[in-house]
Amino acid sequence: MKPIFFTPGPSQLYPTVSGHIRRALKDNILSLSHRESQYQRIQERAVEGVRTLLSVPSGHAVFFVSSGTEAMERTIQNCVEKRSLHCIQGAFSQRFFATAQDVGKQPESFTVPWGQSYDPSSIPVGKETELLCITQNETSTGVSIPVHLIKATKKRNPNLLIAVDIVSSVPYVNLDYHAADVVFFSVQKGFGLPAGLGVMIVSPQAMEKAAHLQKKNVSIGSYHSFLSLAKEASVFQTPETPNVMAIYLLANVCADMCAYGIAKIRKETEKKAALLYRAIEQHPALSSFVVDSSVQSHTVIVATVRGESGKLVERLKHDGCVIGSGYGKYKQTQIRIANFPAHSPTAIRRLIRALNNG
Numbered sequence: 143m144k145p146i147f148f149t150p151g152p153s154q155l156y157p158t159v160s161g162h163i164r165r166a167l168k169d170n171i172l173s174l175s176h177r178e179s180q181y182q183r184i185q186e187r188a189v190e191g192v193r194t195l196l197s198v199p200s201g202h203a204v205f206f207v208s209s210g211t212e213a214m215e216r217t218i219q220n221c222v223e224k225r226s227l228h229c230i231q232g233a234f235s236q237r238f239f240a241t242a243q244d245v246g247k248q249p250e251s252f253t254v255p256w257g258q259s260y261d262p263s264s265i266p267v268g269k270e271t272e273l274l275c276i277t278q279n280e281t282s283t284g285v286s287i288p289v290h291l292i293k294a295t296k297k298r299n300p301n302l303l304i305a306v307d308i309v310s311s312v313p314y315v316n317l318d319y320h321a322a323d324v325v326f327f328s329v330q331k332g333f334g335l336p337a338g339l340g341v342m343i344v345s346p347q348a349m350e351k352a353a354h355l356q357k358k359n360v361s362i363g364s365y366h367s368f369l370s371l372a373k374e375a376s377v378f379q380t381p382e383t384p385n386v387m388a389i390y391l392l393a394n395v396c397a398d399m400c401a402y403g404i405a406k407i408r409k410e411t412e413k414k415a416a417l418l419y420r421a422i423e424q425h426p427a428l429s430s431f432v433v434d435s436s437v438q439s440h441t442v443i444v445a446t447v448r449g450e451s452g453k454l455v456e457r458l459k460h461d462g463c464v465i466g467s468g469y470g471k472y473k474q475t476q477i478r479i480a481n482f483p484a485h486s487p488t489a490i491r492r493l494i495r496a497l498n499n500g
């Protein structure tokens with residue numbers, strides 16, 4: 143049997159991807175000039191696909207960059223003169239904070255222990271805070287911030303810019319984009335696509351901030367500044383030669399997911415997550431790392447393993463189920479299981495049987 147990848151990114155490819163790749167080759171998509179109208183139609187389909195699937199407001203811009211990590215840097219450069227505020231709850235929120243330091247800002251942070259959550263709406267925001275950075279689904283720990291708390295945060299602080307990293311919860315996460323100014327993801331996780339593309343959804347408020355910073359002679363970056371991206375996006379192009387294959391695949395997989403139904407994808411994700419958490423609870427050697435069930439991620443499930451997690455990962459691999467090890471300091475003691483739209487209920491049941499086999 144072919145192995146199934148339950149790794150939290152890159153992960154199992156969405157089932158329609160191989161057909162789309164074959165068609166891209168057959169139709170010579172990869173030799174097209176990115177200044178041609180045939181290319182522009184591909185980018186337009188990708189943008190419209192993202193808008194429709196995720197219900198992005200028409201006033202928000204959709205930009206393509208190279209990765210989730212790049213999106214962190216672009217967010218900071220375009221929305222922050224000096225001070226961003228970061229809630230650090232694991233490795234990816236830590237990276238967002240470190241990115242702000244690396245580009246010369248003076249970010250502030252508060253930290254909660256790995257595996258725990260926080261309420262973004264109760265964070266005291268200082269007068270100087272320009273951007274609040276939230277990692278909605280912390281892939282290193284399996285903690286998910288409830289989206290209604292993000293909405294409440296914007297309501298309490300309407301003038302504060304809010305950035306939300308949804309790299310490992312998209313397209314499952316049902317975010318209100320009116321309550322966020324920069325939302326970003328890459329495609330090798332929940333979209334089940336090859337790595338190499340980042341997507342940014344940017345509010346008019348965030349665009350204004352970028353323009354304001356540029357006017358003040360604060361560097362907002364070069365070819366991937368929001369202003370440069372917006373100029374090209376207005377004609378469905380990018381400043382550089384983009385990852386045409388990835389944009390083509392995204393357009394097609396968005397259409398496939400829309401046809402399948404986002405509501406159905408979300409409901410199935412919740413059902414599969416419930417199966418996984420129950421299997422973990424009932425397993426003699428496993429326990430959920432995230433204790434508070436209201437913040438347990440539905441898309442990245444993290445369990446602590448009694449004994450060595452490496453042995454379990456190897457045994458499951460032998461059974462055709464490739465799962466993730468723990469992240470960083472938890473590499474030896476935890477496992478991480480992705481529950482993305484590419485993982486069918488049948489695949490999840492196969493993984494649970496394999497888990498229970500040992």
Ligand SMILES: *Cc1c(COP(=O)(O)O)cnc(C)c1O
Pocket residue numbers: 151208209210211212234277279280281307308309310328329340
């Ligand atoms: C994977 C991940 C990233 C980094 O994305 P890349 O595309 O690998 O740069 C950022 N944030 C979160 C939450 C992630 O899971």
